[in-house]
Amino acid sequence: MSDIPKIFSALSDPTRFAIVERLMNEGELPAGALQAGFDISAPAISRHLSVLNGAGVVNRRVNRQQRLYSVRPEIMQDICSWTMTHREFWESSLMRLEAALVEEMNKK
Template sequence: MTQITQAFAALSDPTRFAIVERLLTEGEKSAGDLQSTAEISAPAISRHLKVLRNAGVIHQRTAAQKRFYRVSPEAIQGISAWTMSHREFWESSMNRLHAALMKETTRK
């Protein structure tokens, strides 16, 4: 599985998506802080964080007994680049379709 595929697979879960969204808006958080994002148990949040970490979407740092998480800028840049490349394809396709429909409409 490619890095981008792993990132999208990890983000396909609503809880993991909410975790990443919170990290993007609020910055680095501890696992305990993130537990309130979805109101789930500590083991459940740990499993979600592990999936995101393994996919390269978030980074972890440890300070004493606490673990802190933040979004990986590289992962977000990769997702953004992938999205933009596909956006250009679809915009181009839609523009061609629009032109063809306009040409067909003016013929009648």
């Protein structure tokens, strides 16, 4: 299994989170296209991309003088799977909360 805290660390920065969302919505993009839209320097974006790559969140591909980045879908599946391993906990907890709310309503 993959290192979930490391993935979360990569996604904990708002800029990196936005980059990943953009890549999922728009597909593979070069570093330059990602810089546009973030009020931040090119080296800063490059570092963020390097962090994402280091955590296995994105892939890097070279095409001419561009570096194209894309989200590794396995990472999203890993996060989803992690929530699922605790699904019994949170689904039953939420049901108890809902039941407690209904109780409250009936009392008043």
